[in-house]
Amino acid sequence: MKKLLISTVFTFFSFVVFAQEYTVSGIVTDSDGQPLPGANVILKGDGGTITDFNGKYSVSLNTGNQLIHFSHVGFEPDNRSIFVNGDLELNVTLIKKAETLDEVLVQAVRVSADSPITHSNLDKEELEKRNLGQDIPYMLSYMPSVVTTSDAGAGVGYTYIRVRGSDASRVNVTLNGIPYNDSESQGTFWVNLPDFTSSVQSLQLQRGVGTSTNGSGAFGASLNLLSDAVSNEANGEISNSFGSYNTRKHNVKFSTGLLSEHFELAGRLSTIQSDGYIDRASSNLKSYFLQGAFVNRNTLIKALVFGGTEETYQSWNGLEDPEKLENDRTYNTAGMYTDKDGNIQFYDKEVDNYAQDHYQLLWNQRFNNNWSTNVSFNYTKGKGYFEQYKEDEDFETYGFEPIEIGGDTINTTDLIRRRWLDNHFYAANANVNYKNNKVDFTGGAFYSYYTGDHFGEVIWAQYASDSKIRARYYDSNGTKTEFTVFSKATYSVNSQWSIFGDLQGRFLNYKTTGITSDLVEMIYDEDYSFFNPKAGLTYKLNPANQFYFSYGKAHREPSRNDYEQGITTPEKLDDFELGWRFASEKTKVNTNVFYMNYKDQLVLSGELNDVGAALRTSSGESYRLGLEIDAEIQLLKNLKTLPNIALSTNKNVDFVSSRDGELVNLGNTNISFSPAVVAGTMLEYSPVNKLYLGFLSKFVGEQYMGNIDSEASKLDSYFVNDLNIVYTLDSLPWVKEVVFSALVNNIFNVKYISNGYFYTWDDDFSNPGTVTTIEGAGYYPQATINFLLGATIKF
Incomplete structure (x- = not known):
């Protein structure tokens, strides 16, 4: 009985020791040393977090070998294999994807996460979930202050968007920084670019005046789209x-x-x-x-x-x-x-x-x-x-x-x-x-x-x-x-x-x-x-x-x-x-x-x-x-x-x-x-x-x-x-x-x-x-x- 008790106590403490959770924390930055807010920190299996406005993160991990996946739109993902046996500071630098245009091409019309401009972003992964033939306005349906409608009634053909009550002719739209609004009517006719969603890498919707953009003035919002990035692999x-x-x-x-x-x-x-x-x-x-x-x-x-x-x-x-x-x-x-x-x-x-x-x-x-x-x-x-x-x-x-x-x-x-x-x-x-x-x-x-x-x-x-x-x-x-x-x-x-x-x-x-x-x-x-x-x-x-x-x-x-x-x-x-x-x-x-x-x-x-x-x-x-x-x-x-x-x-x-x-x-x-x-x-x-x-x-x-x-x-x-x-x-x-x-x-x-x-x-x-x-x-x-x-x- 005594041996059984000792064995049980030993097993219990062993479990506690080996199941001990430790904190892994750090800062995710870009190659210029700037913090990356909103970066994903995903644990192997389940769970994870995102970085705050200063690029900081903190997760709890069990003792042993662990895999952490760091990613951010426009950057190469970074997978880190670590051994955890105590609290650990792990700082990560993500490298910009050389093939993306975000940094240079659309920087002139986009804003960053901590900019004083009201905005929302969508990336390719999010767009793909509902990309079954409906036009781009319907991809934006569930963003704040957005109302969509369709002449034919089902999101194919002539579709329209309103943001903060302003119709599409007052929403400035750019494709890779080039104005898409018609110069005379100032409208945007997505029916002329069917299935363009399939060629969009990411988009940003700025509500209100937003930042300076090309083309007609943004009186309700501005929407800028970035087309597909270069792929490293066939x-x-x-x-x-x-x-x-x-x-x-x-x-x-x-x-x-x-x-x-x-x-x-x-x-x-x-x-x-x-x-x-x-x-x-x-x-x-x-x-x-x-x-x-x-x-x-x-x-x-x-x-x-x-x-x-x-x-x-x-x-x-x-x-x-x-x-x-x-x-x-x-x-x-x-x-x-x-x-x-x-x-x-x-x-x-x-x-x-x-x-x-x-x-x-x-x-x-x-x-x-x-x-x-x-x-x-x-x-x-x-x-x-x-x-x-x-x-x-x-x-x-x-x-x-x-x-x-x-x-x-x-x-x-x-x-x-x-x-x-x-x-x-x-x-x-x-x-x-x-x-x-x-x-x-x-x-x-x-x-x-x-x-x-x-x-x-x-x-x-x-x-x-x-x-x-x-x-x-x-x-x-x-x-x-x-x-x-x-x-x-x-x-x-x-x-x-x-x-x-x-x-x-x-x-x-x-x-x-x-x-x-x-x-x-x-x-x-x-x-x-x-x-x-x-x-x-x-x-x-x-x-x-x-x-x-x-x-x-x-x-x-x-x-x-x-x-x-x-x-x-x-x-x-x-x-x-x-x-x-x-x-x-x-x-x-x-x-x-x-x-x-x-x-x-x-x-x-x-x-x-x-x-x-x-x-x-x-x-x-x-x-x-x-x-x-x-x-x-x-x-x-x-x-x-x-x-x-x-x-x-x-x-x-x-x-x-x-x-x-x-x-x-x-x-x-x-x-x-x-x-x-x-x-x-x-x-x-x-x-x-x-x-x-x-x-x-x-x-x-x-x-x-x-x-x-x-x-x-x-x-x-x-x-x-x-x-x-x-x-x-x-x-x-x-x-x-x-x-x-x-x-x-x-x-x-x-x-x-x-x-x-x-x-x-x-x-x-x-x-x-x-x-x-x-x-x-x-x-x-x-x-x-x-x-x-x-x-x-x-x-």
Whole structure:
């Protein structure tokens, strides 16, 4: 018995000794000795942590041999095998991936983790989970203050994004630092770059004014995307997905890896097709991406060619009929006409058809640990049309002369028309960066030239009169030049305080000639000079808490549609941001308060023109005041949640509108398409290795489609949920891995509407001598429950 007791006690103490936990801690830095906040510290098996704002980490490990994996976006991973028999200090230096462009190419338009700019990041790994054919706006759906919508209802075809209530034409978008917004409309049309998500290495969304960028001013946010990095090793993949509404995506990707340790050739071919949730709202999309690269220790040169073609059946009319909205919500009026027997028919080629090709040359040069430069050149070619069947059109509109048939004068006709856009965009960009332990300075210049021809043709007419083949019934040209210079710097005063400053000058000229599709002469030659200063402070209270404040000023020129309405006054914005960031081993929280004060803000009126483009009106004085919170909370070792919420009030000040034939001051009204509450969450669970389950939720509060607070213009709030499943098979013969993905959208089958339009008109016919304002609205119903299933084979 005594021996048994002694043996038991010895075994117990042995277990305690050998199961003793010790602390391994240290700092993760880059090769310049700068701390890396947000680096992943992953333990073999389960658990881990991330570094705080000073690059510090601390983990608990049992005695014995242990493996720790250190990684950070844009850096080579570092696996450390250590023997633990006591508390240990382990400092790690991560080496920048020589092939990535983050440091030089996008440094001019991106900000770092501790910058006083409100921002969020997504990398390739996160994008791949839901990349089954939907456009980039849907990849951003669950980011703070983001609202997405789709004409066809299911995220394929024409899709749109709003950030803090600002539509896509006010979100500055750059691809590798080159502006993607159309120079005239200022919109971003992702349908022209199908499946571009598959060629994105990482992206950053800055909310508010953000830092200086190239192209049109950021009045709600700026989104910059970095295309695929150079791969060291040869690889390939084949991806296929299928889903509701006959949606399917197929792509192939390849990379030769580094040949002779310096050269790489990589590419992608993609096709996406969908019938759409809305009737006949089909999409037939094709795209390509090809890059050749040269890389050595200090030089990276890339030549990129990418683009796409799209043919989408029009669905921009929305649905105005309340009965159909209730009982036939997929009804599409586009292409509708009446045949000779009085039956309703639909023209089968009521389509938008456009091709866009991008050519980029990027040269990054690092001279030493302090100095680096980037030079890039771009040419974008776009050409296409949309086709429409029109009934009983006046001859006069198309330059036709009246004709006599059987003694009757004919001056109207059914016809098919095409409205064309043929444009060219040239850009050059040059930046220089200097960095040491105290200062991070970037300066640069940007120049672009755009020219676009707008014209219309009649390709068939029931009565063609004396028309000639390929004659243009309207013809207009727009040219735009832009020159931008900027300098920005971050200065570290000490270990706690840093100062950020940013100065930008934008100089523009926009010139138009000819007549518009409304047969109105459009002659403008406008110059704009904008000075946009920005400044901020960051204060690190301790390793877990960081505070920042920033101020930014921005100006924005009107778009072509604004000019067509006679609006030439630029917009002005003063943006104030106050934020707090918290980071611990299991929790990260970002909180910020913003106040955006506008002068002559061009807000959406709620109305559409005859081609479905949103019209805007000047609101005079207006503002947005809000609170944004987003977090990442590790609930269990294999369960985490990423919630976010944005609460805001968005007001026009003393808004004046025409009502019943008189101008009326409505006082402070809500800015259109600006919900007071936008919230989302992602609940991520990995019950076993290689299996990912994501439950995603989005709530968007009620919003007005106009600026007069009319109940007829109100969109109801909605709450939708998606389920995302990813399972990976590896250690397979002949292939590296096979990734199976599933996405069930709107899993609870909610009938919701995320977008629409609102209009008014004055009616003086019902009561002669009086004017009554009549209101109307249209809506874009979104898909009920639908799914996408995919498989990717990686070699």
